[in-house]
Amino acid sequence: MKIKLAEKEKDADHIVYPPITDAVARQLTSSIASTPLQNQHRQPYRSSSFHDIISSLQVSSQQTRYTNSNDNEHRLAIWQKEFDRKIEQMNEIKATDLNKLKLYYETKLRELEDNNKHLEIISGQINEENKRLKIEVEHEKEQNKIEQTALQQHLKEFKSTLERKIHEIKIIHANDKQEIKQQHSRLYQDLLDETNQRLKKMENNYKYEQLTNETVIDEMEKRMVDLRSNVQHLQQFKQKLEDEKIQLIKTNEQLQLQVF
Incomplete structure (x- = not known):
């Protein structure tokens, strides 16, 4: 100058x-x-x-x-x-x-460059968070499958045990039919009622756990959708900043040409 x-x-x-x-x-x-x-x-x-x-x-x-x-x-x-x-x-x-x-x-250009670096860091953090949430969801699904398999096996064993007990009770009832007819009838009925209640309770518990697991999975999926939306918004904002940066560079070049 x-x-x-x-x-x-x-x-x-x-x-x-x-x-x-x-x-x-x-x-x-x-x-x-x-x-x-x-x-x-x-x-x-x-x-x-x-x-x-x-x-x-x-x-x-x-x-x-x-x-x-x-x-x-x-x-x-x-x-x-x-x-x-x-x-x-x-x-x-x-x-x-x-x-x-x-x-x-020049100060504005430096600020835009700093903002771009900050946005890149945030984008990387969001990507890492998405990966972590995806791993958690997969782990949760796998854990639910294991729990469902274990619960089904438990129900199968319980039914088998219950059937065996019922069979034993029937044998006892047949052998002692004449002697303990009334007592055996009440006992048989009580046992059936108790069994039905336990089965109903276990079924309700199973439905509740299944509903809870589905709710957790839905929440995880919603969080993933929100994170994807945030990533798209940040990318759009980053593109806007880059466009402004290019415009400022062009303006600066024009000013330098006018000065010289």
Whole structure:
């Protein structure tokens, strides 16, 4: 940027100014005479246009009309020097503004890169969580299969044992039919009732456990769906950030081209 400013200053030294007429010379002389440079209090510099610079050098028309030609040339040189100084100040302010803008966009680009890295880390964590949940679901299903197999085997053994006991009771009932008919009938009925209750209780427990397992599996599947949705959302947000990054890079390149 300093090189560019030096080139502009060099070019300014070779500017060919238009000839100064008598009217313009008188006006410039009046302007300089009415506002001596040694006694002026400079106002804080602010960004202004070329028109503002020229306007600041205009003065009232009621001034001395007759001056010496050498004095005119001296005052014209002072005016030209002041004009060049203000042009240089404008160039410096423009360069400062462009540097600030460049720094702003570079900071934004760094923030976008940091956000992309953070999103990649979160995406990796979500993928790991999905894998872990998938393993847990598979393990839970396998455990449920084992428990169901064990429960079915237990029910089969229990039924076999129950049938054996019933058969034994029938034999006893046949042998002692005449002696303990009434007692055996009550005992047989009580045993059947108890057996039915136990079977019903076991069946209810089995249904409850099965329903609980299905509920757990449904919850796991819902969590997996939610996680997939979150991953898709993060991917869309990542794509959006990448698009913004590309746009900012293009804008930065355009600004650099304008500066240089």
